[in-house]
Each structure stands twice: as structure tokens, then as C-alpha cells.
Amino acid sequence: MLLKKIILILEALLMTAFVMPEEKPMKKNADTIRLNSGFNMRRTQERASRVFDKQKLADTIQLNSGFNMPVLGLGTWTLTGETCENAVYAALKSGYRLIDTAKYYGNEREVGNAIRRAIKDGICKREEIFVTTKLVPWSNNPDLDIDDSLKQLGLSYIDLCLLHQHGSASGDDAVYKAMIRAVKSGKIRSIGISNFYTEKTVSHFINDFEIPPAVIQNENHLKYQNNSLRDWAAKKGIYIESYYPFGGRGHTKEHFQNETVLEIARTHGKSAAQIIVRWHLQSGYIAIPGSSNPSHIAENFDVWDFELTVNEMKKLNALDTGQRYENW
Numbered sequence: 001m002l003l004k005k006i007i008l009i010l011e012a013l014l015m016t017a018f019v020m021p022e023e024k025p026m027k028k029n030a031d032t033i034r035l036n037s038g039f040n041m042r043r044t045q046e047r048a049s050r051v052f053d054k055q056k057l058a059d060t061i062q063l064n065s066g067f068n069m070p071v072l073g074l075g076t077w078t079l080t081g082e083t084c085e086n087a088v089y090a091a092l093k094s095g096y097r098l099i100d101t102a103k104y105y106g107n108e109r110e111v112g113n114a115i116r117r118a119i120k121d122g123i124c125k126r127e128e129i130f131v132t133t134k135l136v137p138w139s140n141n142p143d144l145d146i147d148d149s150l151k152q153l154g155l156s157y158i159d160l161c162l163l164h165q166h167g168s169a170s171g172d173d174a175v176y177k178a179m180i181r182a183v184k185s186g187k188i189r190s191i192g193i194s195n196f197y198t199e200k201t202v203s204h205f206i207n208d209f210e211i212p213p214a215v216i217q218n219e220n221h222l223k224y225q226n227n228s229l230r231d232w233a234a235k236k237g238i239y240i241e242s243y244y245p246f247g248g249r250g251h252t253k254e255h256f257q258n259e260t261v262l263e264i265a266r267t268h269g270k271s272a273a274q275i276i277v278r279w280h281l282q283s284g285y286i287a288i289p290g291s292s293n294p295s296h297i298a299e300n301f302d303v304w305d306f307e308l309t310v311n312e313m314k315k316l317n318a319l320d321t322g323q324r325y326e327n328w
């Protein structure tokens, strides 16, 4: 009897020793971005501390639509014809999986050609690529515009479609409603807005429509850091995507030749462009540097093997002037 009792006690002790500790539920934290690599990337600059994995393909974030979006992509504004096709192909070859275009750029066909060429050459599969396009707010028929973008791109769905900019209240709403219809019919996966800089203007799209924006694509760079919008949007589950990450054409020198940027670049043995890309990513932004030059394209993507320190981030944050270059 005593022996049986001792065996039972021993069994109970063994059970508790080998029971796996219960996995603690992840604390929902608006300050972190869940990457598909399983890591959380800190959104707030003060606490930016994550070293990205050395990997060929960019990390992705999960949008409020449930779809994943790469955090680094190629911008194609001003790229046309063969230059555009070659740049997009070079980007996909370098490991990019996010390509940003717009109906207004007139290059959706070239973007589509490059994607098809890359798929044919075994560089990537359609489902690995994330294509963003944008609709102008002055369209008479945004539903037809969406169909036309699909045709130009040669794709069966668009990953992210943005209202390109504010036009008129009724025009903006008409485009946004058309994008929602297209989500329902499977033509678009995620929707967003672009060139909306205040909580008030963004709130309209959150409060008055059944699908909120997943992404706000805005002018955003070292000289114009709209942190308050980023932090507010993060709490609403919306990401900010930086356009003009290097200041845009005509202003890149101010960024690339900035002494603070150059000093940090020397410390890491990296280029000014790479430091700036890291600043965007560690700040919690999605970034889409534009380039027609395959070596710049590769350079801008080679940013996964180093990390800016909290102090370096603070120095870069201090370059903010609060002034945008554009006024649209």
C-alpha cells in the first residue's frame, strides 16, 4: 500500500517536471509589428532595437486586411518604358517583393512585363510579389480604372490599391467605394490612401466606410517625420508607407550629403542611402525608394545585416524640420 502511494507521488512529481510550460499569450502591443519571420519589430524609434535577419527576401508585416506586405520595395515614379521594366526586373532579382506603381505614372504595363519576365525566369512566383497601384481621385469611373489597371499589369488581383491623393470629397469617396467593391469581388486585396497627413482627414476613411485603410502612403523622410500620425495610425492598425524616402528627386543631395547621415554611414561601413533605408524601417515605416539604376536598387536592399543604435536613431530623428517638399 505504502509502495503504491510512493509510486503515485513519484509519478505526479515526474508529470509536473515534464509538463511543457504553458505558452504565454502574446501581449497585443500596438508598438510592435509582427513580422512573418516570427519576430516583432518595434515601431517606436526610442525602442528600435531589432536586428533584421540576414535574409534575401524582405520581412513582411501583416496588414489589417490579413495580407502580408513587404516592408521594403521599389518605387517607380518617373520610370517609363524599358528603364522601368529593367528596374523592376532588377529589383525582383535583388530580392525585392514589393513594387509601387500608379495609374498616373503610366507604367503599369512595364511593371507587369517585368513581373511576368521574372516569374518566367524562375526568380519569383506571383503569390510572393506585392503590387501596389493607385487611382486618381478625379476619375469618372473608378470601377473601370481598376479593371484597366488589372489589364495593364496583366494580373488577376492587385495587392494594394490606394486613393492617390485628395481630389474632392465626392471624388475621393467614389474612388474609395469602388476600391471596397473591388475587394469584395476579389480584384483588390487591401486598400489605402495616399497624401493624407492629419488624423481628421484619415478618420473619415476609418469611420465612414466598412473597410478602413490598411496603409497610408505619404511623403515621409528625414526632413519631414510625421511621427504623431504614425503613432496614432499604429493604434488604429494602419501602417505608414514612406514615399520620397530619400527626399525625392531634386532633394536627394540634402539627405545623402547630410553630415549626420555620412558620419553614421562611416561607422557602419554602409552608404548614406542604406542608413536612410534603415532609419525608415527601424522607425516602423514601409519604404519604397525609387531608382532606375540596378546597382542603386541592389544597394538599397542590402540593409539586413546591420542595425542603427538608439543614439543614431535619435540623431537622425533630430533632422526633422516638419516641412514637406510637396503641398498636394
Ligand SMILES: NC(=O)c1ccc[n+]([C@@H]2O[C@H](COP(=O)([O-])OP(=O)(O)OC[C@H]3O[C@@H](n4cnc5c(N)ncnc54)[C@H](OP(=O)(O)O)[C@@H]3O)[C@@H](O)[C@H]2O)c1
Residues within 6 Å of the ligand: 074, 075, 076, 077, 078, 100, 101, 164, 165, 194, 195, 217, 218, 242, 243, 244, 245, 246, 247, 248, 249, 252, 273, 288, 289, 290, 291, 292, 293, 295, 296, 297, 299, 300
Ligand atoms: N503617393 C504619391 O503621391 C507618391 C509621390 C511620389 C512618389 N511616390 C512613390 O514613392 C517612390 C519613391 O519616391 P521617389 O522615387 O520619387 O524619390 P526617392 O526614392 O526619395 O528618391 C529617388 C532618387 O534617389 C536616387 N537614388 C536611389 N537610390 C540611390 C542610391 N543608392 N544612391 C544614389 N542615388 C539613389 C534615384 O536616382 P537613380 O535612379 O539614379 O538611382 C532618384 O533620383 C516613387 O518612386 C513612387 O513609387 C508616391
